Amino acid sequence: MKNNDVTEKKSVISINNLKKSFGSLKVLDGVNLNIKLGENLAVLGKSGSGKSVLIKIISGLLKPDEGTVTVLGLEVDKISPVELRALRSKIGFSFQNSALYDSMTVRENLAFPLIRNKTNLSKTEIQHAIEEVLNEVGLPQTIDQMPSELSGGQRKRIGIARTLILKPEIMLYDEPTAGLDPITSSEINSLIKKVQAQYKTSSIIITHDLTCAKNTADNVAILVQGKFLKSGSFDEVFKSENEIARTFYEYNFINDK
Amino acid sequence: MKAETDNNGKKYLFSKSLDTVFLAVNNVFKFIGLIFKEAFTAPFEWKEIINQCFNVGFKSLPLVSLTGFIIGIVFTKQSRPSLSTFGASSWLPSLISIAIIRALAPLVTALIAAGKVGSNIGAELGSMKVTEQIDAMEVSATNPFKYLVVTRVMATTFMMPVLVLYSGLVGMLGSFMNIHQNEQTSFAAFIKNAFSTISFLDINSSIFKAVCYGFTIGVAGCYQGYYAENGTQGVGKAANTAVVVAMFLIFIEEMIIVQFVNSIR
Numbered sequence: 238m239k240n241n242d243v244t245e246k247k248s249v250i251s252i253n254n255l256k257k258s259f260g261s262l263k264v265l266d267g268v269n270l271n272i273k274l275g276e277n278l279a280v281l282g283k284s285g286s287g288k289s290v291l292i293k294i295i296s297g298l299l300k301p302d303e304g305t306v307t308v309l310g311l312e313v314d315k316i317s318p319v320e321l322r323a324l325r326s327k328i329g330f331s332f333q334n335s336a337l338y339d340s341m342t343v344r345e346n347l348a349f350p351l352i353r354n355k356t357n358l359s360k361t362e363i364q365h366a367i368e369e370v371l372n373e374v375g376l377p378q379t380i381d382q383m384p385s386e387l388s389g390g391q392r393k394r395i396g397i398a399r400t401l402i403l404k405p406e407i408m409l410y411d412e413p414t415a416g417l418d419p420i421t422s423s424e425i426n427s428l429i430k431k432v433q434a435q436y437k438t439s440s441i442i443i444t445h446d447l448t449c450a451k452n453t454a455d456n457v458a459i460l461v462q463g464k465f466l467k468s469g470s471f472d473e474v475f476k477s478e479n480e481i482a483r484t485f486y487e488y489n490f491i492n493d494k
Numbered sequence: 495m496k497a498e499t500d501n502n503g504k505k506y507l508f509s510k511s512l513d514t515v516f517l518a519v520n521n522v523f524k525f526i527g528l529i530f531k532e533a534f535t536a537p538f539e540w541k542e543i544i545n546q547c548f549n550v551g552f553k554s555l556p557l558v559s560l561t562g563f564i565i566g567i568v569f570t571k572q573s574r575p576s577l578s579t580f581g582a583s584s585w586l587p588s589l590i591s592i593a594i595i596r597a598l599a600p601l602v603t604a605l606i607a608a609g610k611v612g613s614n615i616g617a618e619l620g621s622m623k624v625t626e627q628i629d630a631m632e633v634s635a636t637n638p639f640k641y642l643v644v645t646r647v648m649a650t651t652f653m654m655p656v657l658v659l660y661s662g663l664v665g666m667l668g669s670f671m672n673i674h675q676n677e678q679t680s681f682a683a684f685i686k687n688a689f690s691t692i693s694f695l696d697i698n699s700s701i702f703k704a705v706c707y708g709f710t711i712g713v714a715g716c717y718q719g720y721y722a723e724n725g726t727q728g729v730g731k732a733a734n735t736a737v738v739v740a741m742f743l744i745f746i747e748e749m750i751i752v753q754f755v756n757s758i759r
């Protein structure tokens with residue numbers, strides 16, 4: 238999937254001149270973004286640059302100060318709570334720290350979005366859906382464990398499973414591989430690719446990890462001082478002479494040099 | 495600094511810290527307004543309300559039973575000598591029942607629940623807030639305010655009267671056992687004596703108190719937890735502040751309600 242393939246497809250997320258500040262701290266300062274159906278975009282940027290804030294605005298958890306954010310044809314900050322809830326059931330949000338409900342077992346965690354959104358499902362249908370996503374993320378044995386009994390990588394994958402269970406049209410991954418060993422990271426990378434292929438999702442993948450960006454994304458963008466400094470395909474961005482892009486690249490692929 | 499003046503619509507009325515207090519009070523009233531609004535709009539979270547009632551009510555029973563029983567015995571023992579000096583120890587049951595039903599059962603039960611239930615709610619919601627579980631609930635298309643806050647406040651409000659009446663009965667039982675042992679009063683005589691002085695107003699005002707205290711405990715716990723900040727440190731602070739604020743407010747409400755009830759007695 239190269240750039241040209243997706244240009245004719247309809248856009249699922251489009252952001253225009255987005256600005257967001259917290260008090261006197263300007264976090265986002267004119268972000269423009271366009272994601273086409275089936276496209277994976279990796280967003281890179283150093284810690285505190287506002288990557289998490291960006292996807293929280295896309296899912297309506299934070300309100301933009303200025304600019305328009307259109308998701309699946311709806312402006313997230315203008316629609317009614319009922320419309321927003323309906324929209325959210327089509328967006329999967331995988332949190333930076335997994336955010337599993339720690340008073341519930343893995344089974345209850347996975348059942349929660351399903352029960353809350355589709356009231357007409359039978360017990361067996363729910364059970365079936367839970368088993369399906371657990372197999373998808375490769376953790377069927379954890380079904381009756383509590384989140385506190387899982388490792389960090391397992392929690393991440395259960396967090397992704399919890400968002401997949403509603404078969405979302407858009408996935409937002411907040412640092413899916415941060416703090417994980419290379420083997421688990423590459424498993425998660427293949428999972429992200431598999432989700433894109435299988436569910437036809439469009440995704441934003443926030444990451445510091447260039448291997449993850451290279452393997453999972455069609456395009457990458459670098460967020461610096463509240464704006465996208467550079468965006469395009471992986472090679473376009475990292476073969477450029479831009480200093481920040483080079484710093485990212487050299488840190489991640491130090492052996493290349 | 496700017497935000498404070500904006501929200502109040504005034505420049506510092508008294509001082510910065512006083513105005514902050516007013517702003518917090520304003521936010522709490524907004525919070526309460528939202529609870530009422532969400533509590534009366536469909537869909538209702540019946541299953542979760544019942545679940546929380548079980549958490550608040552049933553799980554507090556052992557503690558409430560023990561303290562109610564001990565208070566009944568201790569208060570009887572302590573009151574006996576002074577009544578005996580007037581040769582009035584036969585009045586013991588009626589004195590005890592007034593003390594327990596009117597004052598001790600509501601106040602002591604509420605303080606215990608503030609400690610147990612209030613801190614529990616503050617810590618639970620606080621940790622859900624700082625680990626983004628509340629955000630996760632919101633993005634999975636659930637209204638977390640309704641699911642977490644409204645259900646807990648309803649549970650504490652409904653269950654507190656039940657706990658108060660229960661602890662009153664257990665306290666009377668403790669008192670009866672002590673009186674039976676010392677004065678050989680029969681159960682029938684004890685009941686007759688005890689309830690002759692208690693009016694419907696006493697029971698109703700205790701139930702009213704319990705409803706207010708339950709609501710206070712629920713709101714204090716939920717407000718502190720729902721707006722917890724600063725990681726794990728914030729969770730501890732939320733639980734702690736929830737208890738302190740709830741206990742403080744319970745004493746103030748006690749004073750106001752007693753004044754009011756005495757004026758219509």
Ligand SMILES: Nc1ncnc2c1ncn2[C@@H]1O[C@H](COP(=O)(O)OP(=O)(O)OP(=O)(O)O)[C@@H](O)[C@H]1O
Nearest residue numbers: 259262264282283284285286287288289290291333
């Ligand atoms: N709710 C909030 N209130 C106030 N400030 C916030 C809030 N959320 C984020 N910020 C601030 O916005 C800035 C960007 O935060 P954000 O979490 O988006 O960073 P990030 O790019 O995701 O970093 P990391 O890679 O470490 O996760 C930070 O300086 C943070 O302090």
Ligand SMILES: [Mg+2]
Nearest residue numbers: 288289333411
């Ligand atoms: Mg982040």
